[in-house]
Amino acid sequence: MPEVAVSCQQLLKVFDAGDQQVIALDHVDLEILQGELLMLVGPSGCGKTTLISVIAGILDQDAGVCELFGQNLAAMRSKDKLRFRAQHIGFVFQAFNLLPALTLTENVSVPLIINGVKRSIAERKAQEILAAVGLGKRMGNLPAQLSGGQQQRVAIARALVHSPKLIVCDEPTSALDHETGQTVMHLLKDVAMQQDRALVIVTHDARIFGFADRIAEMDDGRVINVRAATPNV
């Protein structure tokens, strides 16, 4: 039986919107297992992004408990939380969010540099992972010189380079065409997935649902259904 990577219990998050309060997470319970790819789906504004922000430790919940690999991030000192995030979480964003002034190698080496790895070692490791995602010949390029799909592959390489335990992806295929989206998902499934690692993907893109192990449906700040996904054909 795989161990639990992420455990959310009764998560509550409320935002102030002028005079009103918006309940973004309404007592959410969710578990993500190690070696699992879980997709969070649901309409816009249902709380998906808020949930992955809490899971990734970049937003604090108002109530409830969220544990990552047995660690309660909300209870950690901010310095420890920062270190935990730097070491154990990888991010893939909808808008790629690569640093435009850095080459691909430099972009991918950023998480390692944040973790205090020497630059030469970080860049060597970045080059290895870039080669693994099929960009071995473009390492010296700037992000602007790449297509959207290629940029997302760089972002995946950046998310993997420091061997995190959890990879959080926010709409990784929404800015890409169908074919490129499929390629990116294959990459995530083949390169990123490991037995001791969990992937959470927020998406609207029904075409990639088949890549998930399980799909958690959200609505109005609640997880309303968790089901096994139909394998991709």
Added chain:
Amino acid sequence: MYRIALKMLMGDTGKYVGIIMGLTFASLIMTQQPAIFIGLMARTYSFISDVGQPDIWVMDDKVQFIDDIKPLQDTELYSVRGIAGVDWAVPLYKGLLKARLADGTFQTCNLVGLDDTTLIGGPPYMLNGQLKDLRRSDSIIVDVDGATTKLAKPALHGGASTPLQLDDVLELNDHRAIVVGIARTTRTFQSQPVIYTTYSRAKSFAPRERKSLSFVLVKARPGQNLHELTQRIHAGTGLAAYTSEEFQTLTYQYFIKNTGIPINFGMSVLLGFIVGAAIAGQTFYNFTLENIRQFGVLKAMGTSNLTLLRMILLQALMVGTIGYGMGVGLTALFGYSMRNSVLAFKFPWQLLVFSGAGVSLICMFAALISIIKVLRLEPAIVFKG
């Protein structure tokens, strides 16, 4: 991370150049205008600093600055010589005189009469002729700026005038005067030609007055305390006595207090500082705003606020240093290109410190508002599309 900070800064060449240009402009204004101001103020006492030998200047106690001549009786010279601690004391005449040029026009000049025996108080650097030639009859030495411009011989049929040369003759208050030397002197505040001659000849050139001694130049005996000597001279003669430095200070303070020059230049410098700060501050802040997502990504990936703060400070330090260096460099270039013109320009080290502090202040301000923005940044911004 610092390398990343610098690459982020230089990644957008247009904005990078924009920030540097803003700081360069601020630095240029903060150094160029004060340099002109200091140069102008230095000219007010240039005659004092050009006369290097004496330690003390003695004059009527109502004198407010170097050109505020209140003549003394010649006998005052002997009173000063009688004060204990005075090694030597010589007379100096300083006054205005009109020179008649060949075309009949008149030019007001500064006439300086030196002690007939020692010629102490003469020009600091002779270009043509020798100082001792002043002992020849009707002889004068003219400063090179006056000789080449205001006292130059006008062309009879148009065209360029000819600079005065040795043995040329000038008419000074209906007296014949022969040029025996051309000297380099520091320009005076009024930029009038300076004519040197002997004390006795200066008295004959000048309109007759009951008193003619402008200053007594005093050399103190070795080991004398100059301040105590000035007090002794004042007590013994009733005249004002200042060290050269004190007289220079008295002169430029008169100009600072009684003219609008400091206010005018002060306004220019202040305006330059404000405009420079606004341009550089705004551009740097915009740069941070446009990179806020990148800072958010770094923050989400685990970069601490302290590291981000250091990154922004490094960026500010980088643009500040380059902008400051370019501004100061341009000012120095400006000063160098104007070295032979009438423009007053002086660039002391204190001005470098002042402008350095000014540019640092601008950078700190720009960095501070950017830092506040980044420290308050929610890393969750990175999940917004």
